[in-house]
Amino acid sequence: xxxxxxxxxxxxxxxxxxxxxxxxxxxxxxxxxxxxxxxxxxxxxxxxxxxxxxxxxxxxxxxxxxxxxxxxxxxxxxxxxxxxxxxxxxxxxxxxxxxxxxxxxxxxxxxxxxxxxxxxxxxxxxxxxxxxxxxxxxxxxxxxxx
Numbered sequence: 001x002x003x004x005x006x007x008x009x010x011x012x013x014x015x016x017x018x019x020x021x022x023x024x025x026x027x028x029x030x031x032x033x034x035x036x037x038x039x040x041x042x043x044x045x046x047x048x049x050x051x052x053x054x055x056x057x058x059x060x061x062x063x064x065x066x067x068x069x070x071x072x073x074x075x076x077x078x079x080x081x082x083x084x085x086x087x088x089x090x091x092x093x094x095x096x097x098x099x100x101x102x103x104x105x106x107x108x109x110x111x112x113x114x115x116x117x118x119x120x121x122x123x124x125x126x127x128x129x130x131x132x133x134x135x136x137x138x139x140x141x142x143x144x145x146x
Contacts, residue, residue, distance in 0.1 A: 136142050 132142070
């Protein structure tokens with residue numbers, strides 16, 4: 001029994017192994033490695049394109065945010081201006097209504113004063129007539145009231 005292998009036998013057995021290994025390399029391993037490298041290139045190109053699109057999207061979002069902020073500022077300014085105009089209009093109407101009410105109150109006070117003076121004169125005349133009538137009845141003669 002020999003412990004050292006026969007070099008011819010080893011060479012004969014290695015030949016089919018090397019042929020199969022070469023065939024596997026050209027038939028399976030090389031195309032598979034080429035496919036994986038191409039796939040990696042496509043993935044990297046996709047990632048690069050995605051980064052570019054993301055940068056564009058961020059730019060557009062920033063632009064839209066700026067436009068939205070400007071629109072909000074315009075709306076706030078318009079709202080403030082319209083509120084001030086409405087307040088001024090309301091103040092003007094209130095002032096006119098108060099002036100009209102004050103005029104009506106003054107006219108009513110004047111009318112009441114005139115009516116009061118007329119009523120006072122009427123009451124004085126009636127009181128004199130009653131006093132004269134009562135005096136005449138009590139005294140039995142006509143009395144001059146002066």
